[in-house]
Amino acid sequence: MKISLNWLKEYIPVTHTVEEIANKVSLTGIESNPVTLSQGLDKLVVGHITSIKPHPDSDHLNVCTVDVGEDEDIQIVCGAPNVADGQYVIVARHGAHLPEGKRIKHGKIRGIESNGMICGLDEIGVPEKYVPEAFQNGIYVFPEAEKTGSNALELLGLTDEMVDLDITPNRADTLGMHGAAWEIGATYDEKPDIKKAELDDAKVKELSDVTAEVNDPKLVPDFLLRELKDITVGESPLWMQRRLWNQNIQPVNNVIDAANYVMIEYGQPIQAYDLDKLQENKLVVRNAKSGEKFTLEDDTEKSLSHNDLVVTSGTQILGLAGVAGGISARVTPDTKNVLLESAVFDGVSVRKSAQRHDLRGDASNRYEKGVDNGSVSEALQRAVQLVDQTGSVSEISQEIVGNKTEANPTVITGSIAHINHLMGLDLSTDKIMKIIDQLGFEAKLDGDAVTVTIPTRRWDMAIEADLIEEVIRIYGYENLKGTLPSGMETSGGYSPKREFSNKLSDSLLSQGLDEVINFALLSKTEVKAFNTKKTNLTKLLHPMTEDHEYLRTSLIPGLVNNVAYNQARNNNDIAIFEQARIFDRHQGEDRPAEVEYISGAISGNIANDSWNTTKKEVDFYDVKGIVEELLSFTNAKSHFEYVTTDEITNLHPGQSAFITADGQRVGYIGKLHPSYQSEHNIDDTFVFELNIDELFELNKRKVQSQTAPKYPSVSRDLAILVDKDVESGQIVNDIFTNGGKYLIDANIFDLYQGSHVKPGHKSLGYHLVFQNPNDTLTDETVEQAFDVIKESLVQKFNVEIR
Amino acid sequence: MSLNDKLKDLRKNGINEAKRAERLQELNDLRVNLLGKKGPITKALRGMKDVPAEERPEIGTLANNVKKDIQLAIEEKMDELNQQMITKKLEDERIDVTLPAQSRTIGTRHILKQTIEDIEEFFIGLGYQVDAGHEVEEDHYNFERLNIPKDHPARDMQDTFYLTDELLMRTQTSAQEGRDMESHDFSKGPLKVVSPGVVYRRDDDDATHSHQFHQIEGLVVDKNVSMADLKGTLEALCRHVFGPNREIRFRPSYFPFTEPSVEVDVSCFNCNGEGCRICKYTGWIEVLGAGLTHPNVLEMSGIDSTVYSGMAFGLGPERFAMLKYGITDIRDFYLNDVRFLEQFKGVN
């Protein structure tokens, strides 16, 4: 809410600039910004139209003679439909600056001299919707005679300086001028002088023609009415109107304006009804019936829910409680008798109704966050006083009570020592008591114990911690010296799994893969694309878009998007990985398990043409090498294998494999299926995906140091011819099975398939290395082992030894 | 010719020949030819028998000197030739060092991960455990245990992706507070933990909003935790992240799960407080929210709030990284253009 300094001055002395106040209030209480209205506007004065005649060359323009407080009147051509002789108006003089850089100069309008402009409020910075209806399509006319030539902006409140309080939801007590005065006053050690509204006792009568009833007192703790008879409805005085439009409220008439004015003063919404338009003289606050219809002031109809609270008279719905008034009992110029309502409605109920019907506004905003139930009655009295002042009523009823809940101040007990302790300060008792007094709270001391009575206007305060906040913020956070927690030493660190996962990420970084971060919420197509675990999909209840509807089951779709995004921008050579969670929901469970994955995608060249190298496109074995290096960092004792598969739909059936650890699947690797690639418009791309949680659970190697071998190794080369479908992995496994304890290595060094070998066959060459760590190997020992290996290969795979 | 003259002649010729040599082989041959057993000096000394006995020692000395002198000349020439060879070899092997390298590329850690790890490691140094928590969380931990009951208006500030009535994508890493507090054994010392991770909000993605982003929650619960401890800790953090001369300030704020609550500003690292675009000409930049753990939150975790107190803070790695590196669009973090990613190599 914007706090006008002119208004604030009614309660506390204002001795600082608006900037200083905004800064100070930001540091001690509520985030604030200085606002200066009509900045840069000038030469806007009050003019009195002394004569008016039609423009000779126009049917809608008038030529006005205007007294602007100078010796000679000036002539202004004006096109406003509501311009008339005798009006006091806003005149922009020659050279005047208007909003948006507009400048007024004298000149001729259809041949007639015009020395300025007669302005509407919207032309000098009041947004059109807050301009009184009568002046919305024309010039503004002052309600009373004003001194000609005087500063029009000042008269219209448009030179006000304001502090805009951007409140947090707990500080709705400052959504009224009184609360704001207390808050700003506490900061400057000034107690606001707030006068109670006095009524003309002679007019207050025992009237008994209206009653009120509340169906659910819990939802409506306070519901008070006052009846006002024989009022005159008309325009409000300028001082009230200008304060309203500065609060972004459109002035309507003296009754509705008074109600709104009191809301700004007290933070207490007030509602007004035309008594003569009520079906019955009994107001009932009840829940609406489902589907019941209600017509708003702007004539739109709402269909109500049984959770909506409504104020009714018979079957007539007067208003959506705390949210919006209706059209049926609206106060209009012909209204004679009025009911004013001041009530407290349940914040949650109001919030939900306002949300349900998209009607959040000034009143509902206040009820949602709370209002001071200690000032319901006083605010009502103030509204009555204002209406009486402007509409001269004949009779005023006593309070008509639908429900009334006693407002009890909160009492907080605290300990001076504990308060200091939690602040990390050592303030004297006097200093703390002084701050509590500055806030306008009453406190009693009993040794170290302090008992503080919190006025109802600060309903946000309930416990000692709240009191601590008040003391430290008024004392000033800038006076607090930082320390570090002084408790027992603790050892910090990552969880073992996080350490493990970091190690795997590091191994990929060191192999040249860039790390990416993708969204976890994906489209249905994406979560189905690599659901290799065949998990149940997890869907959001209310997704925002189809692109982000399901929880991911794999990191690959995100990586594929990244490859596509980059290749579309000519970043063709891509090597990326992501370490994040996928969501695996088991049958019959709502909550998915969160599983840590590490996955990569590589596309394009892994080496480029240069002055001394030639380019190389990535292939399966490059990516397999990366995965193997990563797996070596798991420190697992397990035997990892690559098991050919054609099960994964979006992978190339001839270039993909499950990765197993001692037979258990821990991931997969492969080339993307050509049709999947073309769907995503990407080049040949290889991917891998590994389950970190499963890798983490594998038994670790126990490393027992061995000295480097002192005896020489012996090698043999083995060349074989074998059916092309036999996998090298099978051959190598068999070599190791039969190679004896001295065989330490078997590397393939040649693979040939082509015209020089038997059709349907391939030729393989292996380099075998034997070593005895404790002795020199004899040729005989090696030869024996070599023979066993060859014999087995011949028998099992029908190989031809070459 | 006397033997004496013969030897002197041999010396002169030997030295000249050594000087004329162009290859090492010539010098080796010369040594064998002149100084070997079958060489002219040895041969000439056979004429010693014709020399008078008293002159023999003199001739002997001369002969030795001649050998030494020739030997020396050969060695000098050898050194010279060796030196020439090395010089030539060096010249032949000269390369253009400005030609491009054979690249050995290490990948770049995502800038958000770098930012998070930098902060994690700072807190690990102060004795904090790192506990990442759950991305799918119960309403109970994400809201209720943080003093945000079902109808609390604070729930409006963070529109939530629900999976069921009770399950949601966590909207804040503070959701981990309840779990950390209830599982901690206070007899083993204070609870000091940071919880980094991904959070989700029902926001439309634009330059400043993302439906998925990161947070780091910090929590300390012990018998003597104060606002001053909070200020000191965050001061040290901000100096670690934004530079040693940074100051911080607290402004009162509101979070349902802390009381008192503060917003924390750091003095602008760009203009040192003079005022610039980054700090919107205030000299200060809002970087995080913090406060003392609300007594209700402690009590809900079974912690006696009259004995224990807590401090909590929450910060956004995206915001930190955007401030520090001048990133203007939050979507850049999730588009993963490698040219964007790779510019952050080695920054942390």
Ligand SMILES: [Zn+2]
């Ligand atoms: Zn700055």
